[in-house]
Amino acid sequence: MKYYDKLIFELSKPGRIGYSLPSVCEKCAGTDSIPASLRREVPPGLPQVSEVDVVRHYTNLSQMNFGVDTGFYPLGSCTMKYNPKINEEIASMPAFAALHPCQTNLTGVDEIYKGIDKALCEITGMKRFTFKPCAGAHGELAGLMIMREYHLSRGDTNRTRIIVPDSAHGTNPASAAVCGLDVVEVKSNAQGLVDVNDLKPLLDDTIAGIMMTNPNTLGLFEKDIKEIAYLVHAAGGLLYYDGANMNPLIGTVRPGDMGFDVLHLNLHKSFSTPHGGGGPGSGPVGVCEKLTPFIDVNVSGFHGNFGVILRAYAYILMLGRENVKMCGRLATLNANYIKESLKDLYKLPVTTICKHEFVFDGLINDGARDGKKGAATLDVAKRLLDFGYHAPTIYFPLLFHQAMMIEPTETESKETLDGFIEAMRKIAAEAAEDPDILHDAPHNTPVSRPDETGAARNLILKFQDACGC
Numbered sequence: 001m002k003y004y005d006k007l008i009f010e011l012s013k014p015g016r017i018g019y020s021l022p023s024v025c026e027k028c029a030g031t032d033s034i035p036a037s038l039r040r041e042v043p044p045g046l047p048q049v050s051e052v053d054v055v056r057h058y059t060n061l062s063q064m065n066f067g068v069d070t071g072f073y074p075l076g077s078c079t080m081k082y083n084p085k086i087n088e089e090i091a092s093m094p095a096f097a098a099l100h101p102c103q104t105n106l107t108g109v110d111e112i113y114k115g116i117d118k119a120l121c122e123i124t125g126m127k128r129f130t131f132k133p134c135a136g137a138h139g140e141l142a143g144l145m146i147m148r149e150y151h152l153s154r155g156d157t158n159r160t161r162i163i164v165p166d167s168a169h170g171t172n173p174a175s176a177a178v179c180g181l182d183v184v185e186v187k188s189n190a191q192g193l194v195d196v197n198d199l200k201p202l203l204d205d206t207i208a209g210i211m212m213t214n215p216n217t218l219g220l221f222e223k224d225i226k227e228i229a230y231l232v233h234a235a236g237g238l239l240y241y242d243g244a245n246m247n248p249l250i251g252t253v254r255p256g257d258m259g260f261d262v263l264h265l266n267l268h269k270s271f272s273t274p275h276g277g278g279g280p281g282s283g284p285v286g287v288c289e290k291l292t293p294f295i296d297v298n299v300s301g302f303h304g305n306f307g308v309i310l311r312a313y314a315y316i317l318m319l320g321r322e323n324v325k326m327c328g329r330l331a332t333l334n335a336n337y338i339k340e341s342l343k344d345l346y347k348l349p350v351t352t353i354c355k356h357e358f359v360f361d362g363l364i365n366d367g368a369r370d371g372k373k374g375a376a377t378l379d380v381a382k383r384l385l386d387f388g389y390h391a392p393t394i395y396f397p398l399l400f401h402q403a404m405m406i407e408p409t410e411t412e413s414k415e416t417l418d419g420f421i422e423a424m425r426k427i428a429a430e431a432a433e434d435p436d437i438l439h440d441a442p443h444n445t446p447v448s449r450p451d452e453t454g455a456a457r458n459l460i461l462k463f464q465d466a467c468g469c
């Protein structure tokens with residue numbers, strides 16, 4: 001039997017005990033503190049297992065997964081970088097970990113919020129931050145609500161449309177729709193940048209603003225940003241900056257100086273807090289001076305995910321002002337190093353210097369011949385798992401058919417990057433020779449090719465025993 005063949009429920013043996021609860025004190029024993037209507041008639045069907053069964057079961061399960069502590073993630077548009085252990089040490093100090101959201105008069109906590117607010121204002125060129133939003137998309141919604149409040153406060157009630165580039169992250173149009181705005185798409189030009197000529201005719205008094213990310217999703221710096229800011233402001237609109245991937249700019253360029261009025265950052269990306277599995281995240285929103293009266297939008301209770309904010313602050317302080325600047329520079333260097341080392345084997349639709357990430361459009365020689373199917377981007381991604389690497393983001397952005405978006409981040413050594421490049425070169429050689437090696441990959445993982453749609457749509461999260469409980 002392999003360790004992952006059984007569920008914890010199937011390991012259960014009646015009477016086996018892993019943990020004993022403290023006995024009820026004499027005073028409480030026998031009292032009916034829980035109303036009869038809320039009490040169970042039958043005990044819950046919990047697995048009966050020993051402590052060592054539990055430890056081995058979950059430790060083994062964790063080994064079936066891929067994590068940033070076990071291997072390299074070339075995961076574009078995500079800044080899936082290493083989470084330094086000092087963040088965890090500080091966040092687990094009892095003085096922080098045992099706080100309750102309803103505790104008041106916490107001068108130390110106030111200082112932390114003030115400190116990170118100041119640091120992020122300095123990094124972005126904004127005036128003030130709210131820390132309530134708990135994810136990037138949540139920050140987008142909060143930021144758009146702030147923009148709406150600003151327009152409404154001026155009696156400007158017609159601004160119900162928002163411009164979003166065709167290269168935008170999918171959450172941008174989605175957040176705009178949730179906020180009740182109509183999305184207008186602006187096209188990219190041949191260089192992969194927002195087409196200013198396509199933008200101009202869209203600007204009128206129904207436009208609330210534009211949502212942009214810079215560098216954009218192709219990892220390219222929108223060099224016309226000053227002109228775009230001038231045009232949007234002249235039409236009475238505001239500029240929203242999707243700062244989820246602020247990584248390459250930190251310490252070098254500030255969105256506030258580019259002309260952006262409001263932005264969100266993803267602390268769980270650029271600022272090294274844990275990311276994945278749906279959270280917890282933090283998407284603080286920063287605003288320029290004229291939007292500060294509208295910053296207190298009610299998107300969540302309390303002050304957001306304090307533990308995450310604390311980790312990000314620890315990370316900023318650990319690096320210090322000078323070293324923070326190195327993150328973006330090294331992330332940019334690393335991305336360009338991989339791009340240049342592989343462009344003879346993978347199609348590179350945009351060849352200019354990239355920032356933190358870039359996009360390949362599949363293999364140059366995918367091995368297709370005599371009616372034999374070639375290797376697609378999905379197959380390359382699957383084969384990478386056999387070599388011990390996480391797959392990059394694939395089939396996004398939608399501008400290319402075989403998109404493979406690669407972002408190494410600054411945390412990786414040259415040796416790690418070289419190992420990844422070697423694996424990518426080997427995979428390209430395999431594809432040219434016999435693409436079936438890739439079609440059947442991965443060969444060495446606990447699960448090979450699950451039905452991905454089924455796995456996402458028909459999740460089975462609840463164990464059903466023989467009696468259907």
Ligand SMILES: *Cc1c(COP(=O)(O)O)cnc(C)c1O
Nearest residue numbers: 077135136137169171242244281
């Ligand atoms: C990740 C990402 C988002 C969304 O952030 P979440 O925390 O996943 O909601 C938005 N924009 C860009 C560019 C991103 O990379």
